[in-house]
Amino acid sequence: MNERIESIVAMKLPAEESVRIFRHRLTANARKRLPRIAIVTGIHGDELEGQFVCYEVISRIKAHPECLSGTVDVYPALNPLGIDTLTRGIPGFDLDMNRTFPGDVNGAVTEQIAAKIIVDLTGSDLVVDIHASNLFLREIPQIRISESTEPALMPYAKLLNVDFVWIHAAATVLESTLAHSLNSIGTKTLVVEMGVGMRVTQEYAHQLTDGIFNAMKALGIWTGEVAPVRSPMISAAHEVEFLNAPCCGLFVPGVEHLHRMKAGEAVGSILDPLKGTEVVKILAPCDGLLFTLREYPIVDEGSLIARILRD
Amino acid sequence: MERIKIFELKSLYRESMKVYGFRFGEGEKTVCIVGAMRGNEVQQMYICSQLVKALGKAERAGKIEKGKSILVLPNINTYSMNIEKRFWPTDNTDINRMFPGYSLGETTQRVAAGVFEEIKDYRYGIQFASFYIPGMFEPHVKVMETGYEDVETAKLFGLPYVVIRHPRPYDTATLNYNWQIWDTKAFSLYANRTDRVDETNARRMVKSVFSFLGSLGIVRCAAKGVRSRVVRDDSFVAVKSACGGVLLRLAKTEETVRQDQVLARISDSFTGEILQTLTAPCDGKVFFVHNEPLVHEGTVAYRIMPGEE
Numbered sequence: 001m002n003e004r005i006e007s008i009v010a011m012k013l014p015a016e017e018s019v020r021i022f023r024h025r026l027t028a029n030a031r032k033r034l035p036r037i038a039i040v041t042g043i044h045g046d047e048l049e050g051q052f053v054c055y056e057v058i059s060r061i062k063a064h065p066e067c068l069s070g071t072v073d074v075y076p077a078l079n080p081l082g083i084d085t086l087t088r089g090i091p092g093f094d095l096d097m098n099r100t101f102p103g104d105v106n107g108a109v110t111e112q113i114a115a116k117i118i119v120d121l122t123g124s125d126l127v128v129d130i131h132a133s134n135l136f137l138r139e140i141p142q143i144r145i146s147e148s149t150e151p152a153l154m155p156y157a158k159l160l161n162v163d164f165v166w167i168h169a170a171a172t173v174l175e176s177t178l179a180h181s182l183n184s185i186g187t188k189t190l191v192v193e194m195g196v197g198m199r200v201t202q203e204y205a206h207q208l209t210d211g212i213f214n215a216m217k218a219l220g221i222w223t224g225e226v227a228p229v230r231s232p233m234i235s236a237a238h239e240v241e242f243l244n245a246p247c248c249g250l251f252v253p254g255v256e257h258l259h260r261m262k263a264g265e266a267v268g269s270i271l272d273p274l275k276g277t278e279v280v281k282i283l284a285p286c287d288g289l290l291f292t293l294r295e296y297p298i299v300d301e302g303s304l305i306a307r308i309l310r311d
Numbered sequence: 312m313e314r315i316k317i318f319e320l321k322s323l324y325r326e327s328m329k330v331y332g333f334r335f336g337e338g339e340k341t342v343c344i345v346g347a348m349r350g351n352e353v354q355q356m357y358i359c360s361q362l363v364k365a366l367g368k369a370e371r372a373g374k375i376e377k378g379k380s381i382l383v384l385p386n387i388n389t390y391s392m393n394i395e396k397r398f399w400p401t402d403n404t405d406i407n408r409m410f411p412g413y414s415l416g417e418t419t420q421r422v423a424a425g426v427f428e429e430i431k432d433y434r435y436g437i438q439f440a441s442f443y444i445p446g447m448f449e450p451h452v453k454v455m456e457t458g459y460e461d462v463e464t465a466k467l468f469g470l471p472y473v474v475i476r477h478p479r480p481y482d483t484a485t486l487n488y489n490w491q492i493w494d495t496k497a498f499s500l501y502a503n504r505t506d507r508v509d510e511t512n513a514r515r516m517v518k519s520v521f522s523f524l525g526s527l528g529i530v531r532c533a534a535k536g537v538r539s540r541v542v543r544d545d546s547f548v549a550v551k552s553a554c555g556g557v558l559l560r561l562a563k564t565e566e567t568v569r570q571d572q573v574l575a576r577i578s579d580s581f582t583g584e585i586l587q588t589l590t591a592p593c594d595g596k597v598f599f600v601h602n603e604p605l606v607h608e609g610t611v612a613y614r615i616m617p618g619e620e
Contacts, residue, residue: 012555014605015580094397095443099408099481106549108444109609136402175480244415248323274324300401301320302418 001065002027008075008120009113019081021113023120024054026061027071035219036071038121039212041130043098043178045082045089049195050130052205057212070221073124078117078178086198088134102181118181125219126156127189128212129179134197136296137304138257141194141204143232146170149183154234157190159218161211161229164291164309167236196295233289233309241285241308245270245299249279257293261286267306270299287311312367317384318425320418328390330426335366338378341529343433343495344520345384345426345486348407349398350391351506355439358502358516359385365517366530374531381529382433387426407440408481410489427489435464435527436490437520440499444611446601447564450515453499453544455482459491462541465498467526468519469536471565472598472616476544503564504602542616547598550613552577552606554586562613566597574613577606593617 007020028034039057041050054076061068077083081091089096093110103114121127133139142164143157150167157165174180182189192208195201214229216222245251249270261267261284270279282305284290292307299305318330346352346359363383369375386392390400398405404419411431412424430436440453451472454460465473482488490497500519503512524530552558556577562568568591577587589612599614606612 012608014555014557014607018555018608088403093443108611109607112609134402242416244417248321250323272323298323298401300322300418302416302421303401304417 001061001068002029009116011109011113021075021078021080021117024058024074024076025071026058026068026074028068030069034070035221036073036124037212037216037219037221038073038075038124038127039130040075040078040121040127040178042075042077042079042083043129044096044131044134044197045079045085045087045091046135046197047088047130047132048083048198048200049132049205051076051083052200052202053130053208053212056205056209060209060213064224067222067224069223070216070219072216072221073121075117088197098178099176101176101178114178117178118185121178121182121189122185122187124187126215127179127182127187128160128192128215129189130192130194130208132195132197132199133193133292136197136294138196138293138295139193140164140258140291141192141207142166142291144168144191144193146174146180147236153183153188153190156188156215158232159211159215159229160190160192161207161214161227162192162194162232163230165232165234166240167234235309239310241288241310242304243267243282243285243306243308245282245301245303245305247279248300249273249298251282251294251297251299251303251305253293255290255293257290259290261288261290261308263287267293282306284308312363312370315382317429318387318422320390320422320425322390325390328388328422330384330387330389330422332429333363333366333383333385334380335370335383336375336377336380338380340382340433341379342381342435342437342524343384343430344381344437344439345387345430346439347386347392348388348438348486349405349441350388350393350395351397352386352439352441353392353506354502354504354508354513355441356386356392357508358439358513359383361513361517362520365521369530369532376529376531379529381524382430384426384430387422407486408484410484410486411493427486431490431493431495433495435523436486436495436497437523438486438490438497438499439516440487440501441505442501444601445505445603446599447503448501449564449596449598450503450512450519451501451598452519452539453487453501455485455487455491455497455499457488457491459494459496461496464496464527466539466541467523467534468498468500468539469522469534470500470519470539471537473539473541474544475541547614547616548592548595549611550574550589550592550615552587552589552608552610552612555605555607556580556586557604558601558606558610558612560600560602562591562597562600564597564600568595568597568615570594580605589613591615
């Protein structure tokens with residue numbers, strides 16, 4: 001096995017430092033073209049669940065290098081300044097990096113970086129882009145794919161050992177994401193959402209890592225043993241109920257994440273700490289699985305409280 | 312002049328955020344003008360405040376045509392401006408990526424929906440916009456190429472440039488784009504700056520709006536301004552830094568430059584040594600200048616419009 005850590009982007013900052021985006025390539029000894037999987041994460045600097053997955057993938061390969069029969073590229077920090085400074089977007093630009101793709105070599109600095117990332121990932125047999133919801137919501141391990149990419153991506157999505165595959169309607173604003181940009185040029189890319197921002201959920205990371213090795217085996221990248229994977233629930237957009245806060249206040253959940261809700265059951269309450277009153281109970285509109293639950297307690301009118309997958 | 316509450320959002324410990332509009336004249340919904348949508352768009356809000364003053368004067372003098380009304384919303388995001396944050400205070404979302412909005416959706420979708428409901432039926436829509444890159448612009452009007460754009464009417468502002476922009480995916484959730492889809496002729500006016508007040512520029516922008524209103528017979532006043540040049544937004548030539556450091560600017564916006572003329576120098580942040588001299592790649596006019604003191608490698612420091620005399 002060969003391994004090499006190199007920077008795919010290096011740009012000088014004003015005072016001495018350079019910003020670098022690193023790729024750790026682990027590849028089997030071979031002269032022919034090998035199948036390649038890319039694990040990318042850290043587009044949003046406050047989403048850290050993918051960090052532990054990167055560690056797990058590399059350490060499992062290093063424990064059994066003889067089982068590697070392809071190329072594994074790990075990019076743990078596409079937004080390194082964001083991760084190091086607790087910033088979701090790109091520090092200094094106040095910009096969501098996942099709205100800058102496919103980038104532009106003649107554009108602003110952020111667009112030039114996006115363009116270089118696309119070039120480096122193009123041609124991978126599979127790209128797994130790991131996100132961690134955000135500071136506000138906790139999610140079960142899930143893959144989100146748009147309706148238009150479902151036929152090409154669903155076979156791969158089923159390999160990754162997630163609990164849920166959510167097929168959502170196309171939204172033009174999402175066309176500036178890394179995943180859309182890569183899928184539109186034929187590089188299959190899956191977006192994983194799991195856990196919550198600014199935290200690592202080790203259980204979810206192990207679950208997804210098992211799935212990544214399962215996909216590697218299917219792609220001819222791994223010859224070792226893999227754990228059995230679960231069969232995900234699959235849902236179209238209309239089968240998901242969104243529960244938004246009808247008013248501002250302090251949200252306290254009444255049930256655990258992943259609870260099987262009954263119609264009319266309370267997901268939680270919005271309280272007024274100043275008056276010492278319960279303002280409203282948030283009730284489930286249907287039977288189903290509570291797959292998204294608010295983690296951050298302060299809510300504005302409209303803040304997302306929960307999502308329920310209808311039975 | 313009538314002050315109207317357009318939208319209100321309650322908060323846990325802050326006073327409610329109230330979006331106000333100022334209506335002049337009465338009758339047909341003719342022109343709607345929107346200022347700050349982000350917390351740092353101070354110049355955009357200031358220009359609107361000057362428009363409110365000037366339109367009030369015009370109304371008192373009986374200069375607004377009968378049967379026509381003008382609505383000005385100086386700021387639809389006071390919550391962000393009051394805490395000096397560009398985007399929404401809690402989740403950092405951008406209201407100008409939420410149009411046409413959704414009244415049952417997330418908070419900024421609700422703000423966008425509440426505002427859009429009140430402003431979507433106007434015949435003309437003017438938004439004072441800002442760009443995400445820090446810099447000084449030559450004032451211009453931008454129209455989105457949606458198939459409904461009206462470049463000839465955009466010239467009535469009398470600004471030096473009408474810039475045509477081919478929409479990118481994220482543009483489809485902006486106010487300008489959605490106004491056009493809802494049959495409003497929409498124009499984005501770019502002042503020269505964002506987070507500082509420039510009174511000279513504000514007077515110029517007020518004059519350009521009055522020129523527009525005068526040309527269309529909405530307000531009785533003389534149309535003034537220059538003859539606009541129509542350009543596409545990809546026709547500007549970018550001049551980029553090849554290193555990081557301190558940017559020492561020489562050329563200013565609206566300045567005519569010759570090929571190879573020195574535009575700026577970049578000095579080493581520690582030693583003061585000149586690392587790069589930025590020169591004009593062609594004859595032209597300076598359209599944009601990066602106005603922060605520091606640059607990264609690859610920063611677009613200048614944009615030049617080729618071929619200007």
